Amino acid sequence: MTEKSADAFRTIGEMAEALGVRTHILRYWEEQFPMLKPLTRAGGRRLYRPEDVALLHTIHRLLHSEGYTIKGARKYLTSGGAKAAPAPVAAPAPVAGIAVDLSALRAVRDRLNAALQAA
Structure with a gap:
């Protein structure tokens, strides 16, 4: 399989594999983080834009590496903390x-x- 370019859209399966989580976790994060809004195609297929991919990496880092709770990570992201956060x-x-x-x-x-x- 060839590597996609950085600005290519990613499917939920590709993102789940890249982050090492199951697809239902990503769907849950969409409910918990209102700023995460992937494109949806026919049949509800999700496509993550490059900005969604970056946000997913940030959410994953906050929850799994830095020990934030869902509520704490949401507050961090809505307060503008993600702007100061380093890129994944x-x-x-x-x-x-x-x-x-x-x-x-x-x-x-x-x-x-x-x-x-x-x-």
Whole structure:
């Protein structure tokens, strides 16, 4: 299979696979995050635009890497926090069988820096 361009639309199955979640999770996120509005085609087929893809990566990072609740992530996104949030980083290749989640490591680093500055 060939790689799609960055501005290509993605199906719900492609997004679920890219994020490592099931498709029903993405449908649930659509209910919980009103700013997430994919295009729908005949038969209810969802197509995610590039801005939807970026938002899904941000939601996934907030919920799975940074420990936000659904309510907290929604508040973060509606308060403009997503504008200051870094773009999602592609996961690096596993090193000797160990998968590394850079966003989780960055979140820990940022929390440690904040604690050091507060002390």
